[in-house]
Amino acid sequence: MNCQDLQRLVHAYLDYELDLMTSLDLEAHLNECSACRARHAEMRALRDLEARQLRFHAAPAPLKARIARNMRAACGNDDARRWRAWRAATAVSVLALAALLAWVVLPRTLPGPHQVVAQSQEKMVYHIANSEDVATALRNVANLLEISPDARIVVVANNQGVDFLLRGARDRDGTPYEPAVSRLKVRGVDFRVCNNTLARRRIDSSQVIPEAKLVPSGIAEISRLQTREGYAYMKL
Template sequence: MIRAAFLLVLFAFSVAAGAAQKEEKVVYHINDSTNATVALQNIRNHMNASPKAKIVVVTHGPGIDFLLEDAKDKNGNPYDIMVQQLADSNVQFRVCNNTLEARNISKKQLLPEATIVPSGVAEVSRLQVQEGYAYIKP
């Protein structure tokens, strides 16, 4: 009886320890580049607090604008430096191909850190449903 109780406690502890080790996966959804500076700062803060977090930024519509070559914030600061720093920390940036086509934007205009997905909204959904990502909308 004592042995069974010990094994039950040991099992419960190992399950709890496994839950504590669960990978943190987050998708940041940006569909308006006027929020890009705040979003990038939030992501940087997130990475500082949780360096092992797996973060994917999905953009569509006007949200892709900060990932275009020579894009600058309202103060004239280029986005490319912060995007590159975050990408160096394994943050991924994904851009909606539907948006590129609808707006006649060449893929060559994207920052090199950005990758293209067929649909931004479908990518947000896929990451949540199929891969268990938490959703953040800055």
């Protein structure tokens, strides 16, 4: 499955209309394609939000009763068939009006999809560009996880900030960084290393510890996380 197939099928997927094999195919693509994953998350969030908001469009009971009374008076009490036709026609127009209102009003009053995603889950990208900032950053990340265990946290390292993610790296007191990084990784924190930095500083990628992942550019990664995945940015 490619990105185009996914765009074509994602609505059906969100409606649980796809067969199992196609769903699995689609999920496999979501797993490996961050662009489609971001788009899918936005659509799901928007859909959930619409479902929640649209529930509140039912008319209040007294208003409903008053409309029914007035219409019965207008139609004449004895003509039950005409009354039912009226009622059906009115129900259709009320629904159409609600749909129109939803169409016109919701997009303006609701926050955009990025904000929706950000509200449903805390997402933070930490940018480490200096080795002096590492201890503070790791402490910050651990604190955030204490407060919000479900937060999605990505640490992006570039320039001198990549050093602590290299094999055998130790802090000023001689304590190795890797165990701390491992512990955070187990708790869901992603560590990403700028490949441009490695190339510029002539560091072989085999020097990067296995807990960290390479990205082509640290700055591009941070920008992507912010604009496409709704991450908040934390520079240290």
